[in-house]
Amino acid sequence: MCREGQNDDGLSRPQRFKKRSMTEIYKNVEELLLATNPQSPVYCIYPHVYRDSTRHFLQGFPGRVLYAVKANNHPAVLKQIYDAGVRNFDCASLPEIELVSKTCPDSTMYYMNPARLDGHARRAQTEHGVRHFVVDHHSGLAPLIQEIDPKNSVIFARMAVSHVSAMENLSAKFGAKPENVPALLMEIFKTGAEPALAFNVGTGVKDPEAYVYSLGIANEALSNLPFKVRLLDIGGGFPRPYPGYKVPKLDDYFSHIRSASAALPLAKNGELLAEPGRALSAPGLSAVTRVLLRKTDRVYLNDGMYGVFWELRFKGHRRYPCRVFRNGLPLVGETRSFRLFGPTCDSSDELPGRVELPVAIDVGDHIEFGAIGAYSLSGRTNFNGFYSDNVISIGDEGARPPQ
Numbered sequence: 001m002c003r004e005g006q007n008d009d010g011l012s013r014p015q016r017f018k019k020r021s022m023t024e025i026y027k028n029v030e031e032l033l034l035a036t037n038p039q040s041p042v043y044c045i046y047p048h049v050y051r052d053s054t055r056h057f058l059q060g061f062p063g064r065v066l067y068a069v070k071a072n073n074h075p076a077v078l079k080q081i082y083d084a085g086v087r088n089f090d091c092a093s094l095p096e097i098e099l100v101s102k103t104c105p106d107s108t109m110y111y112m113n114p115a116r117l118d119g120h121a122r123r124a125q126t127e128h129g130v131r132h133f134v135v136d137h138h139s140g141l142a143p144l145i146q147e148i149d150p151k152n153s154v155i156f157a158r159m160a161v162s163h164v165s166a167m168e169n170l171s172a173k174f175g176a177k178p179e180n181v182p183a184l185l186m187e188i189f190k191t192g193a194e195p196a197l198a199f200n201v202g203t204g205v206k207d208p209e210a211y212v213y214s215l216g217i218a219n220e221a222l223s224n225l226p227f228k229v230r231l232l233d234i235g236g237g238f239p240r241p242y243p244g245y246k247v248p249k250l251d252d253y254f255s256h257i258r259s260a261s262a263a264l265p266l267a268k269n270g271e272l273l274a275e276p277g278r279a280l281s282a283p284g285l286s287a288v289t290r291v292l293l294r295k296t297d298r299v300y301l302n303d304g305m306y307g308v309f310w311e312l313r314f315k316g317h318r319r320y321p322c323r324v325f326r327n328g329l330p331l332v333g334e335t336r337s338f339r340l341f342g343p344t345c346d347s348s349d350e351l352p353g354r355v356e357l358p359v360a361i362d363v364g365d366h367i368e369f370g371a372i373g374a375y376s377l378s379g380r381t382n383f384n385g386f387y388s389d390n391v392i393s394i395g396d397e398g399a400r401p402p403q
């Protein structure tokens with residue numbers, strides 16, 4: 001029996017060439033500001049932060065770690081996560097698979113979206129060696145089977161679970177009801193593919209109990225099958241703390257998952273998989289924005305809800321940690337609470353959370369927002385003509401983004 005993730009599955013894979021995504025390097029944000037006094041937003045990668053947080057996740061999670069590419073698909077960010085040791089990628093579409101294949105040599109891509117365009121599963125398998133797919137309804141199974149070699153494939157049945165502690169319910173759209181999962185697994189089994197089980201609790205999950213609860217439901221679904229399932233994918237949802245959004249440490253999640261999964265009726269060579277997006281992509285990126293206008297308690301920035309801050313429109317966290325610079329030096333002193341606005345003409349382009357900033361803040365100052373790597377770069381628009389793709393790297397290992 002070959003171990004998953006190794007390229008010994010008999011399918012030939014196209015040769016991959018290593019491509020470096022080049023970003024300019026500055027010692028720290030102070031140096032960036034002094035050297036360039038940027039008018040447009042600059043997104044700063046802290047490679048040492050990505051390295052440490054990614055390794056921590058890889059070491060702590062009791063199973064295989066797939067990075068959920070949708071959380072941040074910027075090649076320079078993918079490369080950080082890859083360089084720290086991640087070799088498995090949860091992709092939602094053929095373009096994401098193609099991107100990972102170009103950016104992250106010798107990686108394994110998983111096509112984990114029940115909704116696919118015609119022909120894309122076939123191309124994923126023949127052109128990129130993809131072996132893992134997902135369905136959440138029998139109407140999705142026949143079209144998939146027509147495009148792939150089932151004998152060489154693993155097909156996950158996606159089960160709907162949700163928990164009140166998630167910031168966004170990701171089972172409202174995809175996922176079969178738990179009582180329908182055994183039948184779906186049987187259908188997969190009959191195609192000749194290897195059946196496996198997947199769920200996704202939500203995003204920004206505030207309570208490790210959500211995983212324990214979902215593993216309990218999975219346990220039930222797996223207990224009444226005439227065969228044993230080898231792979232259980234518990235999805236993403238591992239949180240990142242933000243101001244006003246306190247969450248337990250990731251290690252708490254890992255230990256809850258470790259003990260709750262001990263009792264699962266998996267096959268002997270059974271394995272857990274996780275699909276963290278936020279936990280891997282959030283920590284090592286900051287956004288350096290510029291103040292365009294200041295009116296009493298209002299600050300207008302060159303980036304907003306149509307840009308890097310788009311995730312704040314959902315009902316999760318409301319703020320990112322931040323700090324202010326003037327002429328490349330930290331601006332400190334007495335603070336007050338401010339409303340922050342984006343640069344577009346849309347009056348809803350206001351960040352939802354009030355932020356404490358120095359009273360003296362003024363036009364031309366810069367604000368750096370930390371922990372902004374998740375659901376930020378990947379959803380920017382050029383609405384009203386505001387768009388920046390200026391991504392740089394911070395070279396000094398002692399430099400920390402705002403916490």
Ligand SMILES: *Cc1c(COP(=O)(O)O)cnc(C)c1O
Nearest residue numbers: 068203204236237275276277278
């Ligand atoms: C969005 C998503 C993820 C990643 O979620 P995070 O909260 O960013 O960890 C993982 N799996 C699936 C199926 C998703 O839809």
